[in-house]
Amino acid sequence: MDPQPQPNPNSPAKTTEPQPQRFGIRARLLALLLPGIVALLALDSWNDYKALTDSLVVAYDQSLLEPVQALANGIVVASDGSVRVQEPFSIQAMFESTHLRYKYLHVGVQRIPKGETLDVNSPETTLMGVPGLPRPAQQPPDGTPVFYDAVHEQHPVRVAALRQTVYDNVHPGVAYSVLIQAAEGTGPRTEAQAESLRQELLRDTRMVLVMALLVWLGVAWTLRPLERLRSSLRERSRDDLTPLDASGVPQEVAPLVDAVNHHIAGHRRMVAEQSQFLADASHQLRTPLSILSIQAGYAVRETDPARMRESLHAIVGQLARTRRLSEQLLALAHATTEDEVAPAEPTVVDLNAIAREVVLQYLPLARENDQDLGWVDARGDSAAERIATAGDDGEDTDGTDEAGDEDDSPVLPVAANAAELHEVLANLVHNAIKYTPRGGNITVTVRREASYALAEVCDSGPGIAPERRDSVFERFHRDPSVAAVATQGAGLGLTIARSYARRNGGEIELGNADTPESPNGGGLRAILRLPLRAF
Structure with a gap:
């Protein structure tokens, strides 16, 4: 079996560029607005269509009712006891004047025997019009018109019917039930309703299209300054910032x-x-x-x-x-x-232990310069005495007490990088040794102040005037007032120290040492301040 090729660890990693979104602002706005607007227009159009349809039905029904009422007013009983319709031809001519297809009139009469009620199945005599028009499903009350849809000669029709009872004055007790009907085809109504719906749809479609066009143009007009910015950025040179x-x-x-x-x-x-x-x-x-x-x-x-x-x-x-x-x-x-953002889970280190290591590291250099490098432990004088013993013996006990017991719990826990904190304190102690004259004193103190851990480096050197304390943190700055050391170093120690301190969430402050060896406010006190971390 052939070995699988292994990826080259030195090859540059492939970066995945972010893909542009599939839908732009125009599409998002239209997708957000169109469904709501279409739904509102559909509901409004449906309501308008229903209202207009009802109006059309009422209008057409009223046109059917007019000849029916005219015929009802012309129903009379002749002296011979027969039922007649007065001026039927004029009424029929008026009804057929619109030249519409499938228009029908019918007047039928049924005799009601004396002392009996109407039998709808009794024989009917047609006084005028076409016989056989569909009757209403239920017997309508006298004088109350009814409207219904039916089919006559295989054509859908709308029928208006009115039934009234007339009495024979010559033969008392004899009555007649007259059914008057007017029917017309539903074609005109259907066409009117369809035209109404078509106009509603056309109006709504125009509104939706106009709205979409306005959204499109509005977004284009709004984004025009961004297009100008994009063009200006593309035309820039690489060094144009x-x-x-x-x-x-x-x-x-x-x-x-x-x-x-x-x-x-x-x-x-x-x-x-x-x-x-x-x-x-x-x-x-x-x-x-x-x-x-x-x-x-x-x-x-x-x-x-x-x-x-x-x-x-x-x-x-x-x-x-x-x-x-x-x-x-x-x-x-x-x-x-390097990035100034702290890691998600920073390491908890002991500021007291790091400061102690720095003091042990620079103790030989201080003795070579005939300087007294002192140490004040955060745990008290008894712990500080052990560093002097370690310095005299040339060994580092690494936190082990005289009994040989180990104490691994940090004295002043802080969330920081141990190597960077060591570099901060090393620069502060090195500067103190460099600027302190022979026979001078340097003291490194670690203590707790409220929720902060402090590491102080105090020396008996010339100090720094308050007006120049900000400038000493600049790159390559050296104190020209101290001629003996003005040409030593590059003036980067305090710059490096502050950069590391700030990246670990701390700060460096400068002040007067006010030691007995530095009267009149001489000497320098450099304080590293870091927030304590719960342990």
């Missing part, structure tokens, strides 16, 4: 443009800082490299071995300073370019 012109942008989109401008400003500031960093780093590295070149040339030309070794020692010392400068430049780049 000027803010976007938000004039004419819709109010709802203005926050987005402001956010983009904020991002552009941050990117412009980052590019400027990187350019300045590269320029400053090049300038700072050029000087020691020039010195190394001169010293190396002098050593090459020197024939005296003693002087050659002196030149080599000078080169080694200059290389050490250049190496520290390079390390500080790398640390500064790391502290200022």
Whole structure:
């Protein structure tokens, strides 16, 4: 079996670009508005159609009722006892004047025997019109017209019927039931109703189309400033970081443009800082490299071995300073370019233990400079005495007490990166050693203050004037008032320390040490303040 190819870990990871949404603003608005508008128009059109249909039915029924009532008014009983219709031809001519198809009149009479009621199945005599028109399903009351749909000669018709009773004055007790009917085909009604529905649908369709067109044009008009912004961005060069012109942008989109401008400003500031960093780093590295070149040339030309070794020692010392400068430049780049967002679950470290390690690390350097580097443990004097013993023996007990018991619980727990906190305190202690004269005192104190953990580095050096304390955190800043150390270092220690402190949620504050060795408010107190983490 052939081995499966393994992915190359050094190959760049494929990034998935976000896919544009399938539906734009126009489609979303139409999808949101059209169903509601169509439903409202359909309901309104149905109500209008029903109302108009009812009106048409009433109108057509009224036109059918007029000849029926005219015929009813002309029904009389002659002297011979027969029932007759007065002027039937004029009424029929009026009824048929519209030249509509399937129009019928019928007048039928049934005799009611004396003392009896009407038998609907009794023989009927047709006085006028066509016989055989469908009768109403139920016997209507006298004088009350009824309307109903029926089929006559295989054609649908609408029928108006009126029944009335007339009495024979010559033969008392004899009565006649007269049924008067007028019918016409339902074609005109159906066509009128269909035309009404067609007009409703056409009107609603026009309204929906006009609404959709207005939405489309309105969105296009509203998004025109965004199209202008897109065009201007495409025409820009890569190094153009000027803010976007938000004039004419819709109010709802203005926050987005402001956010983009904020991002552009941050990117412009980052590019400027990187350019300045590269320029400053090049300038700072050029000087020691020039010195190394001169010293190396002098050593090459020197024939005296003693002087050659002196030149080599000078080169080694200059290389050490250049190496520290390079390390500080790398640390500064790391502290200022990495994301400032804390991890989701930061590591809980002990500020007291980290500060103790830093003091142990710099204790030999302080003794070499004849300086007293003291330590005040957060647990009290008894714990602080152990660091002096560890320093004298040249060993680090790593938190182990004299009995050899381990105490792993942190004294001052903080959520931070241990290596970065170590770098912060190392820079503060190194600066104190560098600026404190021989025979001076440096004290590192770790303590708790409310909900904060504090690490203080106090020295008996010249201190920093209050008006210059903000400027010392700038890159490559060195105190020109201290001539002995003005040419030492690159002025990056406090810059790196503050960058790391802020990235871990802390801050560095500067103040007067006010120690007995620094009268009149001399000395410097550098305080690292971090929020305590519940453990």
